Amino acid sequence: MKDVNIIWDEALDSLKGSIIAVSYMLWIDNLYPLCIVENELVLVCPTANAKKTVNQKYKDDILVAVQKSEPLVCNILALIESEKESFIEEMNIQSKDIAVKEVTENKVSPFMSRYTFDNFVVGESNKLAFHSAKMVAENPGSSTGYLNFNPLFIYGGVGLGKTHLLHSIGNYITNNLPKLKILYVPTEKLINDFIEALSDSSTNKNSFKAFREKYRSVDVLMLDDVQFLQKKSGLQDVIFHIFNELYQNGKQIILSSDRPPKDIGTLEDRLRSRFEGGLLADIGVPTLEMRIAIIRKKMILEKIAVNDDVVLFLAEKIDTNIRELEGALSKIILFSQLLNKPFPDVETAKEALKVNENEIKKEGIDSEDIISAVSTYFRINESDIVGKKKTKDIVEARMIAIYLVNDLLNLPLVTIGQIFGGRDHTTVIHSRDKILSLMEENKDTQRKIKDIRALLASKK
Numbered sequence: 001m002k003d004v005n006i007i008w009d010e011a012l013d014s015l016k017g018s019i020i021a022v023s024y025m026l027w028i029d030n031l032y033p034l035c036i037v038e039n040e041l042v043l044v045c046p047t048a049n050a051k052k053t054v055n056q057k058y059k060d061d062i063l064v065a066v067q068k069s070e071p072l073v074c075n076i077l078a079l080i081e082s083e084k085e086s087f088i089e090e091m092n093i094q095s096k097d098i099a100v101k102e103v104t105e106n107k108v109s110p111f112m113s114r115y116t117f118d119n120f121v122v123g124e125s126n127k128l129a130f131h132s133a134k135m136v137a138e139n140p141g142s143s144t145g146y147l148n149f150n151p152l153f154i155y156g157g158v159g160l161g162k163t164h165l166l167h168s169i170g171n172y173i174t175n176n177l178p179k180l181k182i183l184y185v186p187t188e189k190l191i192n193d194f195i196e197a198l199s200d201s202s203t204n205k206n207s208f209k210a211f212r213e214k215y216r217s218v219d220v221l222m223l224d225d226v227q228f229l230q231k232k233s234g235l236q237d238v239i240f241h242i243f244n245e246l247y248q249n250g251k252q253i254i255l256s257s258d259r260p261p262k263d264i265g266t267l268e269d270r271l272r273s274r275f276e277g278g279l280l281a282d283i284g285v286p287t288l289e290m291r292i293a294i295i296r297k298k299m300i301l302e303k304i305a306v307n308d309d310v311v312l313f314l315a316e317k318i319d320t321n322i323r324e325l326e327g328a329l330s331k332i333i334l335f336s337q338l339l340n341k342p343f344p345d346v347e348t349a350k351e352a353l354k355v356n357e358n359e360i361k362k363e364g365i366d367s368e369d370i371i372s373a374v375s376t377y378f379r380i381n382e383s384d385i386v387g388k389k390k391t392k393d394i395v396e397a398r399m400i401a402i403y404l405v406n407d408l409l410n411l412p413l414v415t416i417g418q419i420f421g422g423r424d425h426t427t428v429i430h431s432r433d434k435i436l437s438l439m440e441e442n443k444d445t446q447r448k449i450k451d452i453r454a455l456l457a458s459k460k
């Protein structure tokens with residue numbers, strides 16, 4: 001049997017896909033594995049309430065995820081810190097041998113189980129993308145008369161369901177056409193693979209061949225977020241050839257992007273025309289009715305109950321990004337649980353979302369203090385720091401503010417993104433990493449950060 005920490009790490013990776021981000025952060029991320037005894041994985045929970053929630057709501061999901069990594073595990077036991085000692089003692093008294101039962105191997109799927117067509121709410125803004133994704137899943141690679149679905153190019157803003165649709169295709173084909181070989185790759189990963197293959201090619205002649213082989217040998221190729229191919233001309237060339245080959249052999253290609261091909265800068269013309277050569281399907285911002293339907297769907301999936309007026313409040317408040325909508329819903333649920341209210345009302349909901357905007361102070365500093373200090377230091381309006389403007393000075397101030405909020409406050413990345421005008425958590429990661437590397441490179445950035453920290457300290 002694998003090491004318990006490795007099993008848990010792998011299980012966490014797959015849980016990230018099966019549980020809504022905020023619930024994951026609240027209930028899963030802070031568990032740790034103790035040991036495996038008699039095919040039972042023992043997990044330690046931070047609080048009694050956490051243990052209760054894990055037992056009531058997440059045990060099955062956790063077991064499925066753990067079994068993907070280690071099929072021999074057949075049960076999950078949740079303990080709290082104070083039960084740990086006596087458990088260990090008891091274990092030492094009992095037999096030390098670990099009985100291992102034979103369990104048939106589980107096939108690990110790279111697709112998130114909750115991203116299915118059934119779980120996708122269809123409306124005006126996404127029906128073209130949904131129906132074409134479904135057609136392609138049912139008949140990959142074949143063109144239906146004069147309709148050409150190859151490649152299928154799905155585009156739309158962040159958090160609107162592109163990855164969900166790609167995984168739905170993946171899940172559908174895995175279940176219904178199991179003989180087909182599907183490869184799903186986020187474009188960032190493709191880029192890394194490519195760079196690795198290139199850098200290995202000096203020592204290993206076959207590394208580049210292996211890279212191409214991996215992508216050429218599939219029946220269905222899905223590339224998520226191809227806007228990242230921007231400026232990657234070497235890779236574009238390789239992709240072009242892989243595409244042609246797949247296309248000529250009747251293999252299905254599916255792409256997603258946050259913008260249409262014509263808006264992807266520095267994309268080679270011939271690749272652009274390949275991207276545009278099939279079906280372009282856009283996903284727009286959902287209407288209020290759709291947002292309500294989506295929240296209802298999530299409630300069923302997560303087995304939670306929320307009053308209608310709270311659903312409406314949420315759907316009205318968060319109108320452009322479904323990932324945020326899900327996050328807000330989870331926060332409201334958590335907040336009402338903390339208050340021991342079985343059904344959150346609108347007041348609780350308002351409170352929950354407000355609290356999350358600037359909560360968890362460390363040493364008396366909150367995000368507002370940091371934004372205000374950065375604003376004073378750079379002489380830039382606070383509203384610009386959290387706003388959309390992209391001038392050089394504002395971008396620098398914003399990244400520094402994000403970096404400091406992340407560094408000084410114990411806040412989840414998603415929450416930080418929300419504080420900064422509803423940005424995605426990946427933007428938070430990007431800003432943080434950018435500032436970290438700037439600080440390594442130049443004293444100027446170091447000094448600015450130091451000054452702002454001093455400013456903050458003096459304000460306390």
Ligand code: ADP
Nearest residue numbers: 119120121158159160161162163164294322323
């Ligand atoms: P994108 O890849 O476009 O940034 P995702 O596919 O990751 O967005 O979607 C973000 C979240 O919103 C996911 O949890 C997804 O399940 C959910 N979501 C998006 N659109 C829908 C929809 N129409 N119905 C149900 N859930 C949706």
Ligand code: MG
Nearest residue numbers: 162163164224
């Ligand atoms: Mg995506």
